[in-house]
């Protein structure tokens with residue numbers, strides 16, 4: 538069972554038209570809907586399950602510039618500014634706190650990677666730096682004995698995944714957006730190369746624009762429109778503890794385990810090096826696109842052949858819009874957590890930091906991360922179809938960047954001056970000969 542998410546009540550209204558339909562009620566879709574509603578457009582958001590049912594409630598809650606791909610740094614800088622004022626803007630607690638984030642270095646290779654990243658980030662004048670074991674010890678008592686050096690960014694922080702997107706959705710509703718839950722969008726109607734309507738399981742919504750913020754489902758949705766989005770899914774597992782006195786507030790990532798304090802006093806703990814990629818028909822289809830990423834991530838990825846191969850093969854077939862779609866068959870993607878790896882992660886943490894000895898695990902879950910070949914999202918208009926904006930493929934780090942990414946997607950709809958230059962996020966990079974690849978060492 539997934540994490541307990543703040544409730545967004547069902548709507549009683551169903552509109553026959555809107556300026557914009559947003560598909561997906563994660564942090565990206567809700568942030569887009571809020572920005573659009575605040576700009577005065579009529580917006581309907583359609584979520585097939587509940588708000589933040591998938592990645593947006595299942596993540597670690599890190600909001601970070603540190604170790605961010607330089608292509609995303611201008612957007613995360615804007616996003617941190619947005620997070621700082623978000624509680625006030627949405628009139629609710631999103632859990633955002635500036636706590637600092639530390640990436641502990643365990644090998645000479647990691648030290649070299651972090652130093653190389655600092656060089657790449659220098660033009661952006663971020664306050665990240667390498668710190669000594671004495672400084673580590675002040676932030677994480679006992680940490681100085683475990684690690685000699687770390688990459689540390691004091692202005693990074695955290696927010697609560699189970700609260701943030703619901704709070705943003707409710708604020709969007711107050712600003713005039715219609716937020717529909719249990720309402721899958723089956724497909725789009727188009728006329729003369731333009732979007733004209735979104736067809737949902739409850740009926741048709743005529744519209745001029747659609748934003749696809751469907752997370753791990755975006756690839757399938759776009760394939761029905763004849764658009765090729767090379768996106769795969771990776772399963773990552775997380776656990777949370779009951780409130781715990783003593784451990785630090787700084788969030789820490791190391792090769793063996795990662796943890797961050799939660800607003801409820803507990804800890805979210807996981808192993809960022811133990812992701813599982815199920816082999817699916819798309820793994821073969823996009824093999825060439827993902828080869829550079831696969832070479833870089835080989836050590837932290839386990840390939841697995843399981844039921845997803847058959848499921849995705851069956852789901853790939855186009856379904857007429859008057860028939861139930863795969864989006865209705867799986868209201869919430871709720872994959873099983875990898876309990877063995879989680880146990881190992883907690884054992885490592887307890888061995889290194891006795892202050893975690895009393896940690897009592899109250900829940901474990903997993904999420905399917907939507908990854909792109911270059912680990913950078915697509916936030917883009919689409920040349921082939923006017924009125925369509927894609928905002929997806931956040932590759933395991935879209936929660937922190939979400940509020941600004943939603944604003945950028947809204948800017949692309951309205952034609953306002955974009956909050957940052959969107960060139961690096963263009964959809965066409967997968968077809969214009971660019972050879973997108975991840976930045977090494979990130």
Ligand SMILES: Cc1cc2nc3c(=O)[nH]c(=O)nc-3n(C[C@H](O)[C@H](O)[C@H](O)COP(=O)(O)OP(=O)(O)OC[C@H]3O[C@@H](n4cnc5c(N)ncnc54)[C@H](O)[C@@H]3O)c2cc1C
Pocket residue numbers: 560561562563564565566583584585586587588589590591592593594595596597598599600601720721722723750751752753754755758773774775864868869903904905906928929930931932933934935936937938
């Ligand atoms: C274990 C884990 C740890 C992570 N840690 C971090 C972290 O610490 N920091 C960070 O920044 N990021 C992290 N991430 C990544 C982050 O969670 C995602 O990048 C982000 O939540 C993506 O948001 P989204 O709105 O694009 O997708 P989602 O939250 O997945 O939302 C997409 C929504 O679209 C809906 N949908 C799809 N298709 C349809 C349709 N046809 N009709 C209607 N609805 C539809 C789905 O039901 C879903 O609710 C982590 C992810 C995981 C899984």
